[in-house]
Amino acid sequence: MSPRPPKLAEEAEELSTAEIFWIVKHGIKMTGMPAWGPTHKDAEIWDIVAFVKKLPDMKPAEYKAMKLTATDEGEAEGRQGPAAGKIDVEEKLQR
């Protein structure tokens, strides 16, 4: 990809929460960074901002544990089995 997507943990330390919110909501013109505003409520975007802000001091084990407990509000209908109502954070990031 060009320009290269940033390393989120590094980016999180340099940007303010307001800047991250704006970027996630509106995307970045002339790059592949999509705007999440049209498909996500502000409250959901703030959740993403909180996650990005946490990344620099998150240990791999904590990330893993979070993946296991994360719930997918409203989007998990139709899922079955032990993973019902839970979502893979990576999956969420890739959407």
Ligand code: HEM
């Ligand atoms: C907060 C700072 C962030 C910055 C500065 C940033 C910037 C960028 C840039 C420069 C690209 C690649 C552009 C290209 O190759 O054309 C990109 C791609 C992407 N970003 Fe971000 N991003 C940020 C956060 C996020 C977050 C939090 C998410 C997820 C919620 C996200 C989701 C994506 C996705 C899915 C793509 C790839 C789009 C595609 O081509 O399929 N970004 N971003």
